[in-house]
Structures are given as structure tokens and as C-alpha cells.
Amino acid sequence: xxxxxxxxxxxxxxxxxxxxxxxxxxxxxxxxxxxxxxxxxxxxxxxxxxxxxxxxxxxxxxxxxxxxxxxxxxxxxxxxxxxxxxxxxxxxxxxxxxxxxxxxxxxxxxxxxxxxxxxxxxxxxxxxxxxxxxxxxxxxxxxxxxxxxxxxxxxxxxxxxxxxxxxxxxxxxxxxxxxxxxxxxxxxxxxxxxxxxxxxxxxxxxxxxx
Amino acid sequence: xxxxxxxxxxxxxxxxxxxxxxxxxxxxxxxxxxxxxxxxxxxxxxxxxxxxxxxxxxxxxxxxxxxxxxxxxxxxxxxxxxxxxxxxxxxxxxxxxxxxxxxxxxxxxxxxxxxxxxxxxxxxxxxxxxxxxxxxxxxxxxxxxxxxxxxxxxxxxxxxxxxxxxxxxxxxxxxxxxxxxxxxxxxxxxxxxxxxxxxxxxxxxxxxxxxxxxxxxxxxxxxxxxxxxxxxxxxxxxxxxxxxxxxxxxxxxxxxxxxxxxxxxxxxxxxxxxxxxxxxxxxxxxxxxxxxxxxxxxxxxxxxxxxxxxxxxxxxxxxxxxxxxxxxxxxxxxxxxxxxxxxxxxxxxxxxxxxxxxxxxxxxxxxxxxxxx
Numbered sequence: 001x002x003x004x005x006x007x008x009x010x011x012x013x014x015x016x017x018x019x020x021x022x023x024x025x026x027x028x029x030x031x032x033x034x035x036x037x038x039x040x041x042x043x044x045x046x047x048x049x050x051x052x053x054x055x056x057x058x059x060x061x062x063x064x065x066x067x068x069x070x071x072x073x074x075x076x077x078x079x080x081x082x083x084x085x086x087x088x089x090x091x092x093x094x095x096x097x098x099x100x101x102x103x104x105x106x107x108x109x110x111x112x113x114x115x116x117x118x119x120x121x122x123x124x125x126x127x128x129x130x131x132x133x134x135x136x137x138x139x140x141x142x143x144x145x146x147x148x149x150x151x152x153x154x155x156x157x158x159x160x161x162x163x164x165x166x167x168x169x170x171x172x173x174x175x176x177x178x179x180x181x182x183x184x185x186x187x188x189x190x191x192x193x194x195x196x197x198x199x200x201x202x203x204x205x206x207x208x209x210x
Numbered sequence: 211x212x213x214x215x216x217x218x219x220x221x222x223x224x225x226x227x228x229x230x231x232x233x234x235x236x237x238x239x240x241x242x243x244x245x246x247x248x249x250x251x252x253x254x255x256x257x258x259x260x261x262x263x264x265x266x267x268x269x270x271x272x273x274x275x276x277x278x279x280x281x282x283x284x285x286x287x288x289x290x291x292x293x294x295x296x297x298x299x300x301x302x303x304x305x306x307x308x309x310x311x312x313x314x315x316x317x318x319x320x321x322x323x324x325x326x327x328x329x330x331x332x333x334x335x336x337x338x339x340x341x342x343x344x345x346x347x348x349x350x351x352x353x354x355x356x357x358x359x360x361x362x363x364x365x366x367x368x369x370x371x372x373x374x375x376x377x378x379x380x381x382x383x384x385x386x387x388x389x390x391x392x393x394x395x396x397x398x399x400x401x402x403x404x405x406x407x408x409x410x411x412x413x414x415x416x417x418x419x420x421x422x423x424x425x426x427x428x429x430x431x432x433x434x435x436x437x438x439x440x441x442x443x444x445x446x447x448x449x450x451x452x453x454x455x456x457x458x459x460x461x462x463x464x465x466x467x468x469x470x471x472x473x474x475x476x477x478x479x480x481x482x483x484x485x486x487x488x489x490x491x492x493x494x495x496x497x498x499x500x501x502x503x504x505x506x507x508x509x510x511x512x513x514x515x516x517x518x519x520x521x522x523x524x525x526x527x528x529x530x531x532x533x534x535x536x537x538x539x540x541x542x543x544x545x546x547x548x549x550x551x552x553x554x555x556x557x558x559x560x561x562x563x564x565x566x567x568x569x570x571x572x573x574x575x576x577x578x579x580x581x582x583x
Binding site for chain 1: 238239240241242243244245257258259261262266267276366369413414415449480
């Protein structure tokens with residue numbers, strides 16, 4: 001086993017980080033073993049600095065809490081254009097919750113310990129269901145998928161803007177979640193309560209991974 | 211004209227007021243003043259969250275102990291008491307070293323300039339707040355040595371809507387801490403121009419609207435008492451920016467005025483901040499021709515280190531377009547230092563050209579030490 005693989009599997013979080021890549025590769029890479037899209041027709045794209053952002057609004061003053069993750073891993077698979085100019089994409093974005101920062105150290109500490117409980121649930125995994133899009137048309141389209149967060153997997157729906165070129169795909173997906181759906185009580189701190197509804201954005205640029 | 215001269219000299223001879231409101235917090239996404247303050251348009255008693263931010267975001271040094279109560283009112287004297295939930299206290303003491311060097315005199319003086327105690331009783335959805343002020347230099351103004359600059363009752367109808375009645379600063383422009391900027395003194399708004407009002411406010415994460423009926427702004431600084439109305443609307447975008455427009459109509463016994471302007475709070479980064487405000491004022495005296503003027507203030511601030519700010523200020527104003535003598539230009543630099551929660555130092559040096567007072571630039575500098583309870 002190469003040093004690289006040893007490094008990837010050397011910690012719990014690394015294992016979990018690589019898991020969706022493996023799952024993504026198996027599921028969407030179209031290995032003939034699973035009888036999915038033939039490998040020759042699919043293009044694997046990946047990204048090592050994918051970003052997940054959240055925006056929560058606190059009342060009573062409507063303050064915005066904006067956190068950003070770092071070094072997320074995106075693994076996407078696209079199919080070639082069909083006769084009508086459509087493509088499909090599916091895949092995963094995985095982020096380590098410990099990398100989230102909102103710009104205030106104490107708030108991040110509380111978020112990690114009391115909300116994310118990132119020691120127990122180190123990663124969030126967004127899985128995008130197969131999505132058909134017209135390559136030549138820019139704009140937002142609806143998507144569906146699942147989000148595994150805080151030990152709970154729930155379906156999510158939102159909009160995504162995709163720009164696809166050969167060997168490259170830019171994405172900007174937006175959706176919202178209810179904290180209580182993921183077993184999280186809306187946090188309250190010094191008279192400020194974050195609303196149950198939190199906006200999530202996943203964006204980045206994945207490139208051909210070979 | 212004489213009123214303007216008297217007012218300008220009086221206020222510029224007067225004393226800068228240190229931080230009450232701190233709109234620079236918008237760079238962290240705090241677009242509404244109520245994040246930190248009880249008052250919908252900022253200033254005055256801090257709420258619990260504001261106390262927390264005074265430690266986490268403003269101070270250079272802080273206790274690493276999360277259970278520390280040093281940032282709370284009176285260092286947490288009320289913590290663990292039954293009144294802590296509904297009684298919010300505050301207060302300030304400010305000392306000043308003021309230096310002026312102009313064609314008529316060069317002078318430096320030190321004084322304890324101001325002190326006040328503030329309290330708010332928060333029985334949601336109703337809040338009653340008030341302050342008792344002490345002014346050391348009341349001989350320079352018409353202010354009493356002891357007075358109450360603010361006292362009001364606030365009713366939060368919903369999370370978005372609130373109604374307030376009492377004495378406070380109407381929402382107009384940026385409610386900055388200082389009271390020497392042209393866009394405060396020149397338009398007779400801000401500290402020392404508090405009025406008796408009825409206010410309806412609507413606040414969300416993107417929009418805020420204030421509609422204020424000004425019942426009476428008591429006579430002060432040689433100005434007649436004034437009544438009128440003000441409307442302010444603002445829009446927040448990209449989480450750290452806010453722009454707004456406002457208009458104020460004022461009537462007194464011998465004149466009326468229309469004031470209109472805009473402002474912007476731009477959080478460029480989490481350390482770099484830009485503020486701008488501009489106002490156009492048309493005054494219609496009953497016994498004189500109508501006149502108009504323009505006032506603007508720009509301030510760029512950069513947080514050099516946690517709690518240490520450098521800033522630069524530029525101002526331009528002309529209170530009567532037809533009278534060039536009423537122009538003013540101000541260029542200033544300074545530092546603001548929040549070493550530890552409850553403490554602030556503010557040093558500023560300005561070069562001012564105000565032909566109505568002197569024909570050449572003169573120096574105006576101050577060092578303010580501020581302790582807030």
C-alpha cells in the first residue's frame with residue numbers, strides 16, 4: 001500500500017473522508033460490476049477544496065451567523081452530452097465539520113461542541129442524486145439528494161447552478177435544512193436564538209481526476 | 211448665520227463623545243444595532259449578547275475562562291441574582307485631554323467630561339430604559355449638569371416590529387459615537403440633540419425601516435425647540451454591508467427645514483470598514499430667504515490587531531451654498547484601542563478648515579479615556 005493510501009486511512013476522519021469517494025466512485029463511476037453507466041461514458045471529476053457554507057439567522061436582532069468549511073472533498077461523475085445536449089451529474093461533497101469557521105473563536109467552539117458535536121460526528125456528506133441538465137443553458141435548476149449530518153441522513157432539495165466543460169464542472173448548490181430534522185435543538189446564547197431553518201450552500205469547481 | 215457660528219464653535223469647543231454605538235460590528239454580519247443594544251437604533255444599554263461581543267470581538271485581551279463574568283455589567287455583580295434576567299445596567303465615565311491650536315489660541319486641557327448611569331428593565335415584550343447624565347462642562351452649553359438624555363418605553367410587537375415612545379435620538383443617518391462630525395453637528399442630530407419621539411421600527415436581516423414622529427426637540431445650543439418627523443429605510447446585502455436613505459422634516463417657531471440624505475456601512479473585510487454619510491439640508495427661515503447646504507462624512511477604519519483600530523476621516527460641508535464662508539473641511543486620523551472589556555482609549559487628530567472661524571487650517575486633537583460599566 002502506498003504511503004498516500006496509508007495516510008488516507010490513518011485516522012477516523014480520513015477514513016470517513018475517503019469513504020464517500022469510494023462510494024461515489026463505485027456508484028457513479030459506473031463500474032460494470034454494478035451494471036450502471038459504462039465507465040467509458042462517464043467522466044470522474046474531483047475537488048479537494050470544496051466548500052460548504054451555512055447561514056443561520058439569530059433572533060431577536062436578525063444577526064447572521066455565517067460559517068465556512070475548508071478542504072472539503074467533492075467527487076462528481078458526469079455523462080457525455082446526449083443528442084439533445086443534456087448531461088447528467090451525480091456525486092458527493094464531504095466536509096470535515098471541524099474545519100468550519102464563522103470568524104468568532106468562541107462561537108466556533110460552541111458550534112463544534114454543542115451543535116455539530118463534531119467529535120462524535122466528524123463529517124457532513126452531501127450526496128447529489130443523478131441530475132440532468134442542459135449543458136448549453138446557464139441558470140439554476142432543481143436538485144435532490146441527501147445530507148448526512150449529525151448522524152442523521154435526510155433528503156434535501158434545492159437549486160444548483162452548473163457550468164460544465166470538458167474536464168471541469170463548476171457548481172453552486174443552495175438548499176435549506178431544519179436543525180431539528182437532524183436532532184439539533186436550535187442554539188440559544190445570551191438571549192439570541194438561531195432560527196431552526198439554516199441555509200446551506202455547497203460550491204466549488206471539480207476537475208477531471210485522472 | 212450667527213446661530214451656525216455659535217453652534218459650530220460651541221460644539222467644536224465641546225468634547226468628543228466616545229463609543230456608544232459601534233457600527234463597525236457590521237463587518238461580522240451584525241446588521242442591526244439590536245444585536246448589542248436595547249435601543250433599536252443603537253447606543254445606550256447593552257444586552258447580554260452585546261456584552262459577550264464586547265469581550266469576544268472588541269477587546270485585545272480577555273479572560274480565557276468561559277465562566278468569567280468580567281464582561282458583564284459591573285463585572286457580573288448581578289450575575290446569579292434574580293434580577294439579572296430583567297435588569298440590564300450600564301454606565302460610562304469619560305476623561306478627556308483636548309488640544310486646540312488655532313490662530314486665536316493654543317490650548318490643552320484635561321477634564322473628566324462626562325459620566326452617566328443607565329438601566330433597562332426588560333420584561334419582554336416591554337422594555338423601559340433610561341439614563342442619568344452628568345456633564346462637567348455644562349457652562350459651554352445649555353445642557354444641565356445633571357440631565358437625562360434618554361428615557362423611553364419600548365414594546366416589541368413582533369420580532370420585526372417595535373414601537374417606542376420617550377426621549378431618544380431619532381433614527382437618521384449613522385448613529386455613530388462621536389458628536390463632532392459634520393453629519394451630526396451640522397444637521398443637529400445625534401447626541402445632545404435627543405428629542406421626545408414616537409417611533410415605529412421594522413427590522414429584518416435585510417431591511418430596516420424607522421418612522422419617527424418628533425414631538426419636541428428641546429431648545430439647545432441656541433437652537434429653538436423643533437418638532438417634525440423622520441423616516442429612514444435601509445437595505446443590508448452581502449451580510450456585511452448596509453445602505454440607507456432618510457429624510458427629516460423639522461419645524462420651529464421661526465424656521466422649517468427639510469433634511470435628506472444617505473449613508474453606507476461597508477464591511478470590506480472582517481478588519482476593514484468604510485462608512486459614509488451625506489446630507490442635503492434646506493432651511494426656510496420665516497424672516498430670511500431660504501438657503502440650502504450639504505454635509506458629508508467619510509471614515510475608513512482598519513483593525514490593526516484585535517481591539518486596535520486605526521482610522522482616517524474626511525469631511526466636507528457647506529451650510530449655505532451661496533455663502534462660501536460656511537464651508538468646512540476636515541481631515542483626521544486616529545486610533546481606537548479596546549485593551550480589555552470595559553475600557554477604551556480614543557486618540558484623534560484633525561486638521562480643520564472652517565473659514566467662518568479661521569482662514570487657515572487649525573489643529574484639533576483629543577485623547578479620550580472611557581470606562582463603561
